[in-house]
Amino acid sequence: MPTPSSAPRSSWPDSYESGLVDIFADLAELFGNPRSYGQIYGLLFAHETPLSMEDIARRLGISQGSASQGLRQLEAFGAVIKERNNGSRQALYTAKLEMKLLISGFLKERVIPRLESTESRIKALRASLPSASLRSQAQVSALSSMRFRLDRVAKWHRSARTVLPIARKILGGG
Numbered sequence: 001m002p003t004p005s006s007a008p009r010s011s012w013p014d015s016y017e018s019g020l021v022d023i024f025a026d027l028a029e030l031f032g033n034p035r036s037y038g039q040i041y042g043l044l045f046a047h048e049t050p051l052s053m054e055d056i057a058r059r060l061g062i063s064q065g066s067a068s069q070g071l072r073q074l075e076a077f078g079a080v081i082k083e084r085n086n087g088s089r090q091a092l093y094t095a096k097l098e099m100k101l102l103i104s105g106f107l108k109e110r111v112i113p114r115l116e117s118t119e120s121r122i123k124a125l126r127a128s129l130p131s132a133s134l135r136s137q138a139q140v141s142a143l144s145s146m147r148f149r150l151d152r153v154a155k156w157h158r159s160a161r162t163v164l165p166i167a168r169k170i171l172g173g174g
Contacts (some may be wrong), residue, residue, distance in 0.1 A: 020046040021060070023121075031106060036062055040070040041079055041095055050083060050092035077105030107168055115160055122154050 022040035028038025039060050044051060051059075057067040071093055076082040078101045081094045096102070129146060 017043065017059075032110070034070070036060070036066050037070045037073055039142040040067065041074055042055045044080060044093055044095035045097065047095075050085075052090050052092055054090075073109075073174070076109050077102060078108075079105055104168060107164065111164065115157065115164065118157055119161075122150065122157060125150055126154075 005075050021039050023038075024042030024045065025038035026037045026042070027037050039062070040056055043056055053064060053067045053071060056062075056071070057064045060067070061068075071080060071082070071116060075082055080097055081096060083094070084090075085092050129150070130143060
């Protein structure tokens with residue numbers, strides 16, 4: 001396989017770009033995000049110069065609606081920078097290249113809200129367990145098992161809540 005320096009100039013930039021697009025699309029899916037978010041980020045990551053939403057949609061073969069939604073979410077994650085082109089109405093986008101910004105943004109936008117939601121759901125499940133006297137040994141055993149498993153989930157949740165601030169601090173996300 002030719003290296004970028006020995007490959008013809010016309011072929012290796014395309015394989016470089018498509019390779020990065022694929023890598024980031026796979027990573028986006030791994031973390032439960034739409035594949036298009038990773039494709040958009042990968043395309044921007046591959047380019048030194050900013051790209052417009054229209055360029056992104058055209059190069060990736062996605063709708064402008066998908067490109068717009070993906071860019072808004074990537075902005076919320078802190079993964080891209082939106083800038084105006086010399087007073088033009090057209091916005092241009094550039095990828096931030098620091099991994100800690102991506103992870104920190106993902107934690108803030110996705111993980112923290114889910115942890116907060118999980119806490120109230122655990123409380124609701126605990127409250128839904130029967131507290132009245134049970135009639136059979138099987139019911140007592142089943143309730144004991146449910147409480148044990150719910151306690152286990154609550155412990156995992158507390159551990160995640162403990163580790164998350166440390167992870168954010170290490171990553172510079174406050």
